[in-house]
Amino acid sequence: MPQMIIANRLVDGLVVFLAPGGEWDTAIAKGALIDEDAEAQRLLEVAKQDVVRCLVIDPNLIQVRVENGQVLPTEIREVIRAFGPTIRTDLEDTGPAVVIAADADRRSGGAGHLRRSTKE
Amino acid sequence: MYRYDGFDAKFVAERAAQFRRQVTRRLAGELTEDQFRPLRLMNGLYLQLHAYMLRVNVPYGTLSSKQVRTFAHIARTYDKGFGHFTTRQNIQYNWIKLEEAPDIIKELANAEITSIQSSGNCVRNITSDQYAGCAKDELSDPRIYCELLRQYSFLHPEFSYLPRKFKIAVTGSPNDRAAVAVHDIGLRMHQNEQGEIGFEVLVGGGLGRTPYIGQTIRKWLAPDDLLSYVEAILRVYNMQGRRDNIHKARIKIIVNQMGIDKYRELVDKEWEATKNGALKVPHDEIERIRAFFAAPAYELLTDRTAELAAARKADRVFDRWVRGNVIEHKVPGYAIVNVSLKAPGRVPGDITADKMDAVADLADKYSFGEVRVSHRQNLVFVDVKQSDLEQLWRELFALELATPNLGLLSDIICCPGLDYCALANARAIPIAQDISRAFSDLDELQRIGHFTINISGCMNACGHHHVGHIGILGVDKRGEEFFQLTLGGSSDQHATLGDRLGPGLPQAEVPGAIRKIVDTFLVRREHDERFIDTYRRVGIEPFKAAVYGGESQAA
Numbered sequence: 001m002p003q004m005i006i007a008n009r010l011v012d013g014l015v016v017f018l019a020p021g022g023e024w025d026t027a028i029a030k031g032a033l034i035d036e037d038a039e040a041q042r043l044l045e046v047a048k049q050d051v052v053r054c055l056v057i058d059p060n061l062i063q064v065r066v067e068n069g070q071v072l073p074t075e076i077r078e079v080i081r082a083f084g085p086t087i088r089t090d091l092e093d094t095g096p097a098v099v100i101a102a103d104a105d106r107r108s109g110g111a112g113h114l115r116r117s118t119k120e
Numbered sequence: 121m122y123r124y125d126g127f128d129a130k131f132v133a134e135r136a137a138q139f140r141r142q143v144t145r146r147l148a149g150e151l152t153e154d155q156f157r158p159l160r161l162m163n164g165l166y167l168q169l170h171a172y173m174l175r176v177n178v179p180y181g182t183l184s185s186k187q188v189r190t191f192a193h194i195a196r197t198y199d200k201g202f203g204h205f206t207t208r209q210n211i212q213y214n215w216i217k218l219e220e221a222p223d224i225i226k227e228l229a230n231a232e233i234t235s236i237q238s239s240g241n242c243v244r245n246i247t248s249d250q251y252a253g254c255a256k257d258e259l260s261d262p263r264i265y266c267e268l269l270r271q272y273s274f275l276h277p278e279f280s281y282l283p284r285k286f287k288i289a290v291t292g293s294p295n296d297r298a299a300v301a302v303h304d305i306g307l308r309m310h311q312n313e314q315g316e317i318g319f320e321v322l323v324g325g326g327l328g329r330t331p332y333i334g335q336t337i338r339k340w341l342a343p344d345d346l347l348s349y350v351e352a353i354l355r356v357y358n359m360q361g362r363r364d365n366i367h368k369a370r371i372k373i374i375v376n377q378m379g380i381d382k383y384r385e386l387v388d389k390e391w392e393a394t395k396n397g398a399l400k401v402p403h404d405e406i407e408r409i410r411a412f413f414a415a416p417a418y419e420l421l422t423d424r425t426a427e428l429a430a431a432r433k434a435d436r437v438f439d440r441w442v443r444g445n446v447i448e449h450k451v452p453g454y455a456i457v458n459v460s461l462k463a464p465g466r467v468p469g470d471i472t473a474d475k476m477d478a479v480a481d482l483a484d485k486y487s488f489g490e491v492r493v494s495h496r497q498n499l500v501f502v503d504v505k506q507s508d509l510e511q512l513w514r515e516l517f518a519l520e521l522a523t524p525n526l527g528l529l530s531d532i533i534c535c536p537g538l539d540y541c542a543l544a545n546a547r548a549i550p551i552a553q554d555i556s557r558a559f560s561d562l563d564e565l566q567r568i569g570h571f572t573i574n575i576s577g578c579m580n581a582c583g584h585h586h587v588g589h590i591g592i593l594g595v596d597k598r599g600e601e602f603f604q605l606t607l608g609g610s611s612d613q614h615a616t617l618g619d620r621l622g623p624g625l626p627q628a629e630v631p632g633a634i635r636k637i638v639d640t641f642l643v644r645r646e647h648d649e650r651f652i653d654t655y656r657r658v659g660i661e662p663f664k665a666a667v668y669g670g671e672s673q674a675a
């Protein structure tokens with residue numbers, strides 16, 4: 001299963017993903033997909049240099065999968081980190097980027113419970 | 121309310137400047153995250169799932185309208201336009217930028233508010249009855265003693281690195297609205313045979329991973345002994361508490377392991393050496409603080425019983441709101457008005473910047489410029505003239521802040537859960553939203569009567585799930601969210617911990633399970649019994665059978 005490196009940006013705490021060029025991006029779609037464990041470990045060491053450079057905090061590897069062209073973390077926690085809270089739809093700029101649907105969908109289909117929203 | 125003196129103002133301003141220097145050094149790479157983390161936490165700044173979160177103290181839940189406007193300004197300028205009131209009577213902002221945090225802390229300091237000690241292993245915000253000073257059943261205003269304790273414990277060098285955080289709550293009423301029995305120290309005011317007012321002292325209460333109801337360590341404590349006795353409790357805890365295991369570090373663990381009698385013995389020994397020393401609180405000091413909480417300039421009024429009855433009869437919606445959200449005041453002609461932050465489908469405790477400003481305006485117009493925060497995540501106007509009730513209700517109604525569900529099933533306590541919190545295992549807010557939508561019929565809610573549902577997204581129990589009539593705990597099972605129900609919890613003067621109903625349920629089944637529990641209650645109820653009384657009478661089995669009776673898909 002592919003992996004990706006996730007962190008929080010130091011200046012504002014926002015969730016960021018390590019992109020193929022070594023920069024950090026708030027969109028999971030821009031994150032580098034890593035297929036090999038050895039490469040994942042190598043890039044994690046690279047990411048840790050950005051901790052020293054005061055760009056990010058706490059870089060970690062997460063597992064992701066690609067479905068219908070969308071990159072989705074496998075853990076609910078990381079889905080919420082990647083796409084934002086699933087609540088506060090009353091406020092325009094904090095609306096959920098994805099909706100985690102009812103449990104029945106989730107249990108039956110893994111990432112099939114995720115629906116794209118208008119926000120990316 | 122308490123106003124900063126010259127020392128307070130100078131200190132918090134200096135502290136804000138100090139934090140600015142610390143942030144500058146962090147951003148410049150002069151401090152590592154490991155070095156910086158304790159510094160930011162000392163100022164209430166956490167890193168959560170999506171951003172930094174700033175927790176701001178609301179001492180004993182009392183705010184001026186100016187402070188509410190400051191909260192609104194911060195929400196609008198530095199956050200995403202809303203704030204979240206918590207079960208510790210504090211406010212949290214979820215989308216704070218580190219680089220802007222020093223500006224926020226400076227603006228808070230200008231409004232006599234701090235976030236200092238809203239995190240860390242120290243004495244946290246001291247909480248109290250949201251109706252303090254106004255409740256008809258109150259013996260004396262607990263905020264005087266809260267403020268005394270706040271000043272004493274603020275940056276106390278001996279107690280800034282306790283084994284773990286330390287929470288104190290004070291009630292001045294026999295009807296406990298401050299959940300004192302589930303705090304590290306709970307203080308219950310009462311009168312002795314001589315008619316003097318003092319405190320029953322409870323110790324070792326708490327929720328979290330290992331919940332306990334506090335035990336009485338002292339039946340009677342004179343107010344002038346308050347600081348020396350609390351210090352003795354803290355000192356024994358500081359020496360005896362475990363620092364090797366975070367899950368066993370709270371005072372409740374040590375009290376329950378050694379037993380209350382042994383703990384009392386150690387405290388009394390410590391207290392014996394200090395009780396007549398420098399911490400004896402002078403009467404003048406108590407009176408000096410009391411003056412800050414002097415009653416506002418009430419008009420000489422009489423209760424408007426007949427007029428209010430006529431207005432209620434004329435408007436059923438107004439009548440419902442008065443019945444639900446308005447509480448008797450100790451002063452004739454006045455009333456206490458609760459503002460529910462629990463409209464159906466909304467996030468419990470959340471309020472937008474615009475509504476905070478509107479609440480501040482209403483406080484100025486109708487309630488001497490003061491707003492209270494309850495640990496049940498609602499707001500309160502404590503000094504409203506009965507003759508203003510109808511107009512206030514109309515204005516609240518227009519703001520969608522007049523949901524008449526105080527103390528009813530949809531008045532749900534809920535932590536931020538996995539939508540925001542780095543510690544959570546499951547989302548809590550969507551469960552609260554599902555339940556409040558499923559139980560939005562006000563006639564039905566009133567038929568059900570007093571009912572508390574408390575929801576936590578993990579076992580740390582910020583949503584007080586152990587002491588909800590129904591408690592809901594979110595757990596992670598093999599990567600999926602499940603919810604364990606407990607029944608029969610209560611945080612009042614007869615506090616009890618809930619009993620686990622059975623295996624966890626998936627989110628989609630929770631509202632249905634609540635419905636089955638309510639239906640079972642309504643069948644078993646005698647007369648106008650509250651749910652908690654029926655539960656205590658009939659036990660858990662009928663509810664277990666209703667929820668799990670052969671058709672469960674529970675995991």
